[in-house]
Amino acid sequence: MAKGVKxxxxxxCLVTSPMGxxxxxxxxxxxxxxxxxxxxxxxxxxxxxxxDFLQKSLTKLNIDHQQKLDAANxxxxxxxxxxxxxxxxxxDLKHQKKPDDQKAPDSVDRSKAAPAKEGEKAx
Numbered sequence: 001m002a003k004g005v006k007x008x009x010x011x012x013c014l015v016t017s018p019m020g021x022x023x024x025x026x027x028x029x030x031x032x033x034x035x036x037x038x039x040x041x042x043x044x045x046x047x048x049x050x051x052d053f054l055q056k057s058l059t060k061l062n063i064d065h066q067q068k069l070d071a072a073n074x075x076x077x078x079x080x081x082x083x084x085x086x087x088x089x090x091x092d093l094k095h096q097k098k099p100d101d102q103k104a105p106d107s108v109d110r111s112k113a114a115p116a117k118e119g120e121k122a123x
Contacts, residue, residue, distance in 0.1 A: 029053050 030053060034046035 029056075 029049075031050055032046050034043050034050065037043040037046055
């Protein structure tokens, strides 16, 4: 079992160690420090790479934000429609109640009410 672990360790070291320049570095897009370049051509290339990266980043951000704005506008329109339907429903309910409420319950004629008893007046 120790031989298996030892072999895995050796293979891992061989894979991760540089083999005399056989492994090439990958160019990862991003901002680079261009002042370290010695020749003008390399500096120009580095700066152009930075400009391209920034333009792609801005384009991607613009698209993302436009999609978010469009989604927000769709949600606003949906909410406006919901509010309009609720207002219509409320107006319909108000119009239904008005004919039933011709006589308000608080406007009871007190002159026709039974006179209060003497015990109730003391309270």
